[in-house]
Amino acid sequence: MIRYNPTKRIQTALKNNDTKALKSLCKSLHPASMAGLLVDFEYDDVWNIIREVSPQLRAEIFSHLEISMQSDIAQHISRRELATLVTYMSHDDRVDLIKRLPEDVAEKLMSALADKERRDIQNLAAYQEGTAGSVMTSEYVSLPDHLTAQEAIEKIRQEAADKETIYNAYVVDREHRLIGFTTLKDLILARPDKRVSEFMSKEMIYANVNDDQESVARTIAKYDRISVPVIDENRKLLGIVTHDDAIDVIESEYTEDFEKFMAISGSHDSGGYLSVPVTRHFRNRVYWVIILAFMGIISGVVLHHYEETLSSMMILALYLPMLMDTGGNTGSQAATVVIRALALGDLGTKDIFRVVWKEVRIALMISVVLGILAFGRVMFLSRDAAIPGGFELTSIAWVIAVALSFQVISATLIGAMLPMIVSRAKLDPAVVASPAITTLVDITGLLIYFTTATTLLAI
């Protein structure tokens, strides 16, 4: 959205040591845009650029940098510089950073912080990765319920500078237990002398601190909220999760699901594609590839078992790849649809029989179409092929088509069932990787293929 080339401007300013130009650029751009421009610079350059601006803006730009860049910078600046930086960062972002730092750097940093900051970080850092607690921030507005609308607005105004969002205000009792919710909009629209307790919303939409972060994100999405409060088992208000964190959580959960499903085990949160080293990419992928290679031994054994059948009727070998590809494709399609439906909440684990019934009918339709196509393919491609005496191409084509149809049905059902079963076992359905389904239905496919052939052709 910016027409001139700001990266060039930064380079020139850095070369000329033109701190004024750098400062004015930082000020004129949104911190996220500025951070985006700094991606291609070295960490020491980045630090030299952002140290010039006010501590608040510096912390904002810094928070938008990639976490690996943040960590590099944090390890190379003085303890005092780091303490100032961290003090101005938003409470959830700084906990993420400190968790990434080497222990000695983190310890030094903590000892340089003010008591209040240190306690806040320790509190937030205690929650397990992936929970609501791990993504919440403590910069929220809370109100006692006896305030009037006007008093509440005045309180919010005084605290506004330090809060991540001031548009949602949470009403608490004397023990800081959550008892209601109101918005700045409601406060502005209310009669100034009306008490908050009279018009606050009492329907409690909240997350427990140990809830899965994805379920908090879904709550925000479902109720179109700017933030959702996080409470402990005594209903005490601990923090809030904001809408922008919800988007981040949803995106990273999606990427994770997608990668899991495609048999990539690594966590993508280590950075962007290009910044992740080759060895890490290798590790993320090779794990599943090895498992699949070992799973594949089973189909190898089955194939060897039918070696003689294959030698006596070579033509069957020519259609093995078609059978295996088709099984893998239809099985993965079914799994994809079911996994997405589970993730979006369209399906629950109790729906398993409705899914079976639906998939049986879908699979029957697909199997008829593919059976006919397979029959035609054999008749066409193998019109001149060598066929053992006593057999006709038509009957062989018929056998291949029937086997393929059965394989489509079996693969579809396996693909649809596996995620349901896994999710029933309280695991993430996306661990059912598409290549694993392919390898599994390879085995059933081979068994179906050779059983059909030996039975129908009596070989």
Added chain:
Amino acid sequence: MIRYNPTKRIQTALKNNDTKALKSLCKSLHPASMAGLLVDFEYDDVWNIIREVSPQLRAEIFSHLEISMQSDIAQHISRRELATLVTYMSHDDRVDLIKRLPEDVAEKLMSALADKERRDIQNLAAYQEGTAGSVMTSEYVSLPDHLTAQEAIEKIRQEAADKETIYNAYVVDREHRLIGFTTLKDLILARPDKRVSEFMSKEMIYANVNDDQESVARTIAKYDRISVPVIDENRKLLGIVTHDDAIDVIESEYTEDFEKFMAISGSHDSGGYLSVPVTRHFRNRVYWVIILAFMGIISGVVLHHYEETLSSMMILALYLPMLMDTGGNTGSQAATVVIRALALGDLGTKDIFRVVWKEVRIALMISVVLGILAFGRVMFLSRDAAIPGGFELTSIAWVIAVALSFQVISATLIGAMLPMIVSRAKLDPAVVASPAITTLVDITGLLIYFTTATTLLAI
């Protein structure tokens, strides 16, 4: 979050025609929760329940119903009831509904609406599906720049009831061109007599009305905004896209990408898994399955071409499935990683050579691992297999391992390159479906396999 069983309560109240109970339930629950409960009821029951409450709340609950349920209800209530409902709905939601209605119902409805509403709907409905214009709403706050902070707050207060969000305010000139941006937070913190033009942000973060809806959603995510303004080619402010719409867009684009990648062509927006009829599921899946069947004919032709090689050395046929599965898996892994990186903006089309260089190195590592495993597998599984005279198992195992390694490298590169090329051609990289990659690398795999075998073994 609600412990008692409200569905049962609704059923009882409906049976007893207890409108008071229904009304109080609607009032006590968040509209999204209420809509969630109504999912299992028939449309006439749903209408009977929500018609009891105030038009505003009724429209809110209605907006949270599934679009197919909304459409059913809209077609069965009187024109006047529908017009009232639509008048109270948020501007983007009602356009979505009207687009789904049969033409005659939509026309009757439009004629029953007030002039202002009708024009607003016509304006919003004119934008193409999938653009920023199609997801924006016209309920935003705009301010002339000469207002003071206090005057601005007063204006916002007066308009608040009708606006989707009042926390972002867009500053416009006399021609309604966007010239700045401020937040209610800034307004509250500013000195009351300070002019908006003095403290508004001038960095323009906006979307053009014809931008892809996904890019608007990404802008919201990147800048942590509650809303983003949408302008036309003359910088005239047309509407805003809000954070909750951004989440919806990201979710539906993601599901679409995932399904495209797994060769499912249908649009998932027709409803949940269980409510979509079997024939529709069939249509969504069979399209790709047929294309793949035809693509598969090419590998069939290649296989037939090498029929004699296979007959003379049966053992090669036994390792074909392993070669094909491995190629498909490694190719799909690479494609997944690249497609996600493109979608998240970590990669641009200009990075094609960096991707090639990265993937070559990853593929080399994986190919070594899998080559060794394949060698071991042949030596172990085929230790008793029939081998034509003049050949040793070791040299055959060696050939198979080498071919597999080449196949891993070629499949990885094809998998990584295809999305980059497609995205360079300005298409959605996710159209490169995983099964299509599998079918494609089947062909290259067969050529590599037989070329390696005939060359190294001289058969």
